Amino acid sequence: MTSRFCRFLFLLTLLFSASAMAVNCQRAVTPLENTICNNDNLHWLDSTLSVVYQQAIHEEGLEGNDKEYREWEKLLEKCTSDTCIERAYYAGISALADTNRDFKWEGKWWNMRAPNMSGGVIQFSRSAKWSETLDIRAWAGLNKDEFTAEARKLYGMLVVERVVDTSNCKLLVIPKKNGSLQVYSNADWGCRMSMPPGVFLDGAYQMAESDPRPKATLLSLGIFPDATLDDKFRALVGDDYQSFVNSANVYIYQDDIDNIGARVISMWVQGSANKRTAIVMYTPKGEIWAGRISPAKEGGLMFSYYSTDGSDQRKMPRTLAGWKLRFLDE
Missing domain, CATH: 1.10.8 (Helicase, Ruva Protein; domain 3)
Structure with a gap:
């Protein structure tokens, strides 16, 4: 066999x-x-x-x-x-879950599974023999909120019957023997209805004073398939590279209406999808086109365009031109 x-x-x-x-x-x-x-x-x-x-x-x-x-x-x-x-x-x-029943409930805990430009932090502010007080901060893009919850200790875990100022949001916090926390919520029928759009509390949490997650790149997010293309894009957009990363709070594939065999990824920030958004289009040959919408200093919106084929927007692919028209009609 x-x-x-x-x-x-x-x-x-x-x-x-x-x-x-x-x-x-x-x-x-x-x-x-x-x-x-x-x-x-x-x-x-x-x-x-x-x-x-x-x-x-x-x-x-x-x-x-x-x-x-x-x-x-x-x-x-x-x-x-x-x-x-x-x-x-x-x-x-x-x-x-092989719960760690000798766990010390202290410190600041960061959600390691939250998407780029999203996150969650849990801090334990008061500890008693049979209970804990949780201070929770969670965000997705510009959507964010803070919560407080009382939890009872049961079989080494924390059971939150209701998060304050939410509609029937329940949590289960499991301390793992590897030193992490695993949080489960009743998202489908409780927490999700009470959280700002895109915000969730579920995930694996790690203790640290500041966010321990590695800095995101378009490569680590899967927007580019390899380092060569990612480096080529960095060279193309220069200092604007981080702005594209910051726009990638939510990102999805979009149709290549030019039919040139390109991969197209549209991305935006939760809570500001009409003002902070971007698009990247590239071919297997290494051709790249990209656009980004952002608030202008004088008000309104500005459009930034980059291409390995030059900066002439008259040569912009129809895919990008159609995307741009969703936000700017001139």
């Missing part, structure tokens, strides 16, 4: 083991499954446990975690009330 086939069998086992975990609410048949599916909080905990389980398998392997999960599942099936089910989920998540 080849090593490639062995890996395939492992991934297949992983797929079926992981997908069998979360309750399928479209096919709920037992009293336990229906209870979970008819309670938003239990449904969220069920989904969270599924994610934690898949991460544990990825990091530690299937055998031990699968056995632990099956043993926990037998305990869950004995529950006949919402309260019992909820506590069972917290106990299962804590066990599968």
